[in-house]
Amino acid sequence: EVQLVESGGGLVQPGGSLRLSCAASGFTFSSFWMHWVRQAPGKGLEWVANIKQEGSEKHYVDSVKGRFTISRDNAKNSLYLQMNSLRAEDTAMYFCARATSDGWYGLDYWGQGTLVTVSS
């Protein structure tokens, strides 16, 4: 059974940093593109970033470029999101998700999310 479990969320002050983790199980993690998606309170979902199987290719939404870094450790079956220079507008539930096997046909499995609150 595919499982994605996010952790690392919490309350952080504006300008602070946080590192999210996503533990994957039930599939060959190193064979799939992985993504981060977020949802601010009362808002729709926003795609944040993705990373290729071996980590050589990454893409980001403009609003996080230069502040967030997506990474992965295939030996640990883990996905990460390093978030720096956090802003109030980064407050959201953050989800990790697996891309379909071909990589570019959307997302097929999601985690339950971890909540990030940016506030003083």
Added chain:
Amino acid sequence: ETTLTQSPAFMSATPGDKVSISCKASQDIDDDVNWYQRKPGEAAIFLIQEATTLVPGIPPRFSGSGYGTDFTLTINNIESEDAAYYFCLQHDTLPWTFGQGTRVEIK
């Protein structure tokens, strides 16, 4: 960036109803739309891929239609367990974008 306009934001249905949710894209995205269901505290579930293909294991009362800019998720003979948040995703071009979501309540 492709904007997906999803409607309605909320709907209330009675068991047995037929329910339709719309996603309209700001540009032609072929059939590059997926639909998902999410219940509070649970992971989202993949319902429909490539606009019309039912994901294995999903009940056949769920169906998808559309191509280009207009897409619809239909739930026939809706059941109480279908109360959830539904959303569409376009994966035609980065950044992938989502509809604003529809909360479906079952009376």
